[in-house]
Amino acid sequence: MATFKLVTPTWVSQNLNDETLVLIDARSPADYWRGHIAGARNFDPALLSIVRTDPASLTRFQAVLAWALSALGLTAESHVVIIGAQNDAPSAKTAWAFAYAGIQHISLLDGGLAAWPGEHVTTAASWPATPFVLTPQSEYLATAQDVLAATQQNRAVLDARSREEFDGVRSNAGRKGRIPEAKFWDNSLELNGDGQYAGTHGVTSQAQQIGITPQDNPIVYCGGGGRAARTFVALQLAGQQTAVYPASWLEWGTDPQYPIQSPSA
Structure with missing residues (x-):
């Protein structure tokens, strides 16, 4: 580790x-x-x-x-x-x-x-x-199959995209929506007004609000892996183990074999 x-x-x-x-x-x-x-x-x-x-x-x-x-x-x-x-x-x-x-x-x-x-x-x-x-270090990387299993096993999945992407207003892939039961993660809380990492309080507070505990190992995704990686860093600094789904919505939103939660849901 x-x-x-x-x-x-x-x-x-x-x-x-x-x-x-x-x-x-x-x-x-x-x-x-x-x-x-x-x-x-x-x-x-x-x-x-x-x-x-x-x-x-x-x-x-x-x-x-x-x-x-x-x-x-x-x-x-x-x-x-x-x-x-x-x-x-x-x-x-x-x-x-x-x-x-x-x-x-x-x-x-x-x-x-x-x-x-x-x-x-x-x-x-x-x-x-x-x-x-x-x-x-396999615990740091989630594949699409890992994410699919997570949706079926009640493992938390965090969506670090914008609210508009989460709500299905826009998408960088062929489909709009989100991974089923994914929780919205507000990545603006990761930095303070000076552009420095905001520390543990804002991150842990948000994690608690959406039901993430220190014992969880959530998977985080975004449009193409970059924003998810910063969420990964912020959570690691706060002591929260996390895995990144690096292909993120570029893969999930393009491949019809993976289920999506529709914008209206």
């Missing part, structure tokens, strides 16, 4: 010489080369796109992830600090994917690069590649 924590710019500055610490800039390569924290290694979250969760698709996803973590020079024991533009979906999805791959120590720079007061550089550091051995 991975451990998740938030770190400040001051903490990062004070620990830059720690050889076990690896800064991961989870923005696009174009943004990375416009300026980043010295020594940060770039990981493009676009590599994490997954639109189906059948065995063949998961095998490809795992292969790409293992290749990327090897190229980044990571091991399961690396302490990664993930840096987004802000506390955004790409950085959260990176944190989720690294935890799924078996990395044990994951921190996020709270507020992302927008909170960094220091210099931005445009030169990359060099590092040796490593043969990263992926150890999939």
Whole structure:
């Protein structure tokens, strides 16, 4: 199981010489080369796109992830600090994917690069590649079949899309609606007015209001996995175990074999 924590710019500055610490800039390569924290290694979250969760698709996803973590020079024991533009979906999805791959120590720079007061550089550091051995943490990833089973076994499913998507007003897939009995999750409560993670109170209060207990392991989904990943991070920081359905509504809302709760329900 991975451990998740938030770190400040001051903490990062004070620990830059720690050889076990690896800064991961989870923005696009174009943004990375416009300026980043010295020594940060770039990981493009676009590599994490997954639109189906059948065995063949998961095998490809795992292969790409293992290749990327090897190229980044990571091991399961690396302490990664993930840096987004802000506390955004790409950085959260990176944190989720690294935890799924078996990395044990994951921190996020709270507020992302927008909170960094220091210099931005445009030169990359060099590092040796490593043969990263992926150890999939199945408790962090739910497939469509897992979600289908959850709907039949009274396991909580959280919908981290907008209210309009939840209510079936709009959709990024062929059908409108939601996964049967899914609970609406207001992801605006994950951040405070300064764009930092809001802490445990807002998250745990919302979880309690919709009937999620610390003993539950809900599955969270959104349109394509990004917003669900940030909900995953927020819940993990609050001590709530969670699984992400990464293909989310892109898969469920497109494939007629999966039942939906109609907009009128």
